[in-house]
Amino acid sequence: MMSLYSVADGQFTLANRNLVINALPKVPRATEAELQWAADNYGRFNAMLGNGRFQAAQRYYNNAHYLFDDDAKIMLLWAGIEGLLGIEAELSRRIALHAAILFDGDRSEKAAHLAQIKKAYVIRSKVVHGTGVDRASLPEAYFFASRLLVGLLRKMVELGRVPEASELDQLAASVEVR
Template sequence: MSDVTGEQESLSPADELRKAARILERHAEYGQRIIDEAKRQRDQDKRKGYFIGMSGCLLPDGAADDGISVNAVSDEPIFTLTPVTNRPDIGSLSRALIPEQRPNLSYLSHLSRAITHELYIAERIAKTPQAALNVAYRAISLLRLKTNCLINGISFSEVPWGQIAAHSADVEMQPLEEPRRALWGSRSAITEDDLTWVTLRLARDFDLHEQPSYRLAYDSAADAPFLKDSRTAVARIWSGIESLFDVQNELSFRLSMYAAVLISDDFQQRIDIQANFKRLYALRSKAVHGAKLDTAKLDQALTHSWCLLRDLLLACIRTGPSLPSTAELDRALLGRQLARDDGALTRATDRAHDA
């Protein structure tokens, strides 16, 4: 240690300045490499659309580098989910932002450190930024439901992160939400099949989202994993579950029966779903009314209730463009099956309109 100290102390002022200059040169070279790579990507990238910076995303090993995509008939992607590379340094970000956004530079730089992946939405299916945000919210929520990968949308722009350094005073970036830590861990990966599944069911989701009861359940599933308190999250989840059914009395019994026939057509599965529902309903009552619960029971009430709400929402998507009525569910209890089409509609998602 003394040798190193002695060597440092032996440097002359001129040597110290030369050493500092070399460090600054390396930083400048690094920044220039970011700019050069951003220009290369911009020259090669012909996509026109919108980009959602995301956190919490995992892709399979085979897609970890190149990402996944869903292509249209023309072989042009309408959705891609790719890792973020060539992240701009703070100088590049400052230079690229429109002047009105430069006061937010520190916050945007903070958000950028949480972004690991980027969801691209093609302009052909979302003509305006608001339409793209509508599609993004539903796509991200459906991916959560399908995969249990608890992703977050962090930022929104018309420029991918890897190309920002090639721009000057023309990038507008909209923060969406703070990076949120989920109440439970998830190591689920999003596959190309999952993204395709979401693409084929977005139109159905838009139809269902017109109904307040579905929208409440949907938003509950989206928000609950990221609330700060487990008991509050359980209450939020169950408000969503109960909103799907028009039931005012005999709640535990009738809700459990309706949930069973909505989720499955198989008799044994219905029995299992009803029993699980009633068990979770009892845990829910203890959680939301402040009864003493050990950590394991509270965690079970939280995660299993969310999975139940997820299964119900996926069942709604499989069943039709509107929620089944109480009368339809009663007929299903008497033996008439609900009509299922799996929700894989082929209508274009450009039915999304500006809110």
């Protein structure tokens, strides 16, 4: 199901079904705030693992970091994002919109986040469809997709549920232009 791992004195070990793994470049130490968040949300996280979409997205996030090629990492992370958000049509716009709704911030921060996600999705599409991707942009695109997926997983743990796409569409449609 989930990889088992431990970190002690800078050493990283894990149980993984793959014979060859790409070691993480750096395993940062958790801050007190991060440890507190984990303690506060442990029960909700375990409950969320019963949700198929959440569980799949968590697995894709965990496994993506062990792949050797950034383009493969990007495809797996975006598969997790798309599945977690339940998006089946109008992918680019709806993913960006739904993710912006879920992230904290004021209107301008959400608008900036929306633009960043749409830009990152262009790279995802080039990777998936094999059309003219700038290989130098892949490490940053991988890092962005990784941050996006873990941020969405974190938000859903805090919510204690995975919102349906229709609920997020209703939230988006509830705004008025004046």
